[in-house]
Amino acid sequence: MNKGYPVLALLAIALFSAAPVIVAQAPYEATMGLVQKIFYYHVPSAMVMFLSALICGVASSVYLFRARPGADRIAAAAAELTVVFGLIVLVTGPLWARKAWGVWWQWDARLTSTLLMWMIFVAYLLVRRFGGPGAEKLSAAMAVFGMANVPFVYVSVNIWRTIHPTTRVVPSLAPGMRGPFWFCVLSFMLLFGLLLAVRARLEQRRADLEHLYLLADEE
Amino acid sequence: MQGTMTKKLMALIVAFWLVGASGVRLVASTQGQSPQTPPTGQAAGAEPQDQFVPVKSLPQQEQLPAAPLLLTAYGFVWVVLLVYVWTIWRRLMKVEREMQVLSARVAEKSGRG
Amino acid sequence: MFLRVAWLVMRKDLTIEVRSREILYTTVFFAVSCVLVFAFALVKEGRPLEDAAAGIMWISVAFAGTLALGRTFERERHSETLRALMLAPTSRPAIYVGKLLGIVLLLLIVEAVLVPLVGLLFHAPIGNRPLLLVALLLFGTIGFSAVGTLFAAMLVRARSRDVMLPILLYPITIPVIIAGVRGTAALFEPVPATDLAQMWMALLAFFDIVFVTLSLWTFEPLMTE
Numbered sequence: 001m002n003k004g005y006p007v008l009a010l011l012a013i014a015l016f017s018a019a020p021v022i023v024a025q026a027p028y029e030a031t032m033g034l035v036q037k038i039f040y041y042h043v044p045s046a047m048v049m050f051l052s053a054l055i056c057g058v059a060s061s062v063y064l065f066r067a068r069p070g071a072d073r074i075a076a077a078a079a080e081l082t083v084v085f086g087l088i089v090l091v092t093g094p095l096w097a098r099k100a101w102g103v104w105w106q107w108d109a110r111l112t113s114t115l116l117m118w119m120i121f122v123a124y125l126l127v128r129r130f131g132g133p134g135a136e137k138l139s140a141a142m143a144v145f146g147m148a149n150v151p152f153v154y155v156s157v158n159i160w161r162t163i164h165p166t167t168r169v170v171p172s173l174a175p176g177m178r179g180p181f182w183f184c185v186l187s188f189m190l191l192f193g194l195l196l197a198v199r200a201r202l203e204q205r206r207a208d209l210e211h212l213y214l215l216a217d218e219e
Numbered sequence: 220m221q222g223t224m225t226k227k228l229m230a231l232i233v234a235f236w237l238v239g240a241s242g243v244r245l246v247a248s249t250q251g252q253s254p255q256t257p258p259t260g261q262a263a264g265a266e267p268q269d270q271f272v273p274v275k276s277l278p279q280q281e282q283l284p285a286a287p288l289l290l291t292a293y294g295f296v297w298v299v300l301l302v303y304v305w306t307i308w309r310r311l312m313k314v315e316r317e318m319q320v321l322s323a324r325v326a327e328k329s330g331r332g
Numbered sequence: 333m334f335l336r337v338a339w340l341v342m343r344k345d346l347t348i349e350v351r352s353r354e355i356l357y358t359t360v361f362f363a364v365s366c367v368l369v370f371a372f373a374l375v376k377e378g379r380p381l382e383d384a385a386a387g388i389m390w391i392s393v394a395f396a397g398t399l400a401l402g403r404t405f406e407r408e409r410h411s412e413t414l415r416a417l418m419l420a421p422t423s424r425p426a427i428y429v430g431k432l433l434g435i436v437l438l439l440l441i442v443e444a445v446l447v448p449l450v451g452l453l454f455h456a457p458i459g460n461r462p463l464l465l466v467a468l469l470l471f472g473t474i475g476f477s478a479v480g481t482l483f484a485a486m487l488v489r490a491r492s493r494d495v496m497l498p499i500l501l502y503p504i505t506i507p508v509i510i511a512g513v514r515g516t517a518a519l520f521e522p523v524p525a526t527d528l529a530q531m532w533m534a535l536l537a538f539f540d541i542v543f544v545t546l547s548l549w550t551f552e553p554l555m556t557e
Contacts, residue, residue, distance in 0.1 A: 064553045064554065123500055131491065132491030132492065133491075134486070138487070145479065145546065148542060148546055156507045
């Protein structure tokens, strides 16, 4: 394994552990108060989730058209991470909404398309796990179609009025909140990169194992 | 040949997103213009709007305590990530163990043969 | 050449279907029983639930479509004919288009039975804007089948394909269902909201274009073993 991993891992753990402390020192938001602090974990997770989905889609299309097994491993790792971070987004979101909107769930465009995207990647993992031979290609197709699907879901659900805070919230953050927010984004991104590398390595080792089994059978 | 294929695909994906984004704006603008706002769509959209009351205007005792929600959220994130790291570690260990057993067997076999 | 191959594949499927009528009869029966189940669940004291007709119609179409897709490709798998088709020295996208046309035609026949039945049982005014309703159904069916044909063709080789098809198909075709249901519901209003239905129809048409293109494009690498 690479020598850089342990250093990066320590750094990620340090950043991630420091995040709650830094968030605690961030100023209170005027209207929402304490519950607004969920935002510091919710938004970075959402960013990581979308990045991960994008990586999975691109890696899947590379795998489909160029038949690179490495791309498939990255796609599989990214799909699993999309599901993990998507779960975080989908749980922290309602916890915030309960206080801010008064309801746990809203059928607005952003929430619904996030949920559906998450479901597409859960389906990806299910196909991969239970699809039998040829499941890699099937799941790659699922990822490519799922990516193309996201704008459609967004448009079609957008007819129902959107009440989710828009992405413009981030640039308009108060100066005191900007630091902690980007700190959290950094720590999430670093963690994501590490997890992706480790998870892709697991997939690599599984491929090696498969290869070794074939060798053992031949003898 | 294959390189152009991938490039084309990338371009297509980017185009989808762009078209999708412009479509959203289009839908939003047509919605704003047409006097006949969606009767069915509104039924779903208007309902929560009626229920929506700004937190500040609620009486004090009706306000939910924020701390449990916040702690649940942060705790959940930590638990999920730790459990996930643990599962990766376990799977990796399992593969490594299997690999050791297998390579020992292969070495033994080839040594004999 | 492309169109000819597509035409031949479709004609082959239809000829088998006309001889046996297995898929048509079973799918129609399934769709009708689906609507009846919904009727028992949602009609209270002789009055159907308001606004339910459009949803029930599209859910039945989606369920029946899944069944028809599964059966069509099961038939191909049974006699290894899909492999033979793939080995034929023709362009594979043409085979895809042929299969797609066959399934769309089959589903349209099913809908011809289903829609009047829903109108009858749920008091839906299906005669409000017949042309627009037909267009919505046509575009929706094409969109659903475009994704469905591709996935069903890929799943021919897979284990547990019966479960996998809906798992893959439903999340991807959610926009079709939303657009179809909302567009049809707009038409079923006492005063049909034509412009809204047209907007949904445009979205469906756009979905069809994108997903048929994407399927044509990915069919070749996906079907290569």
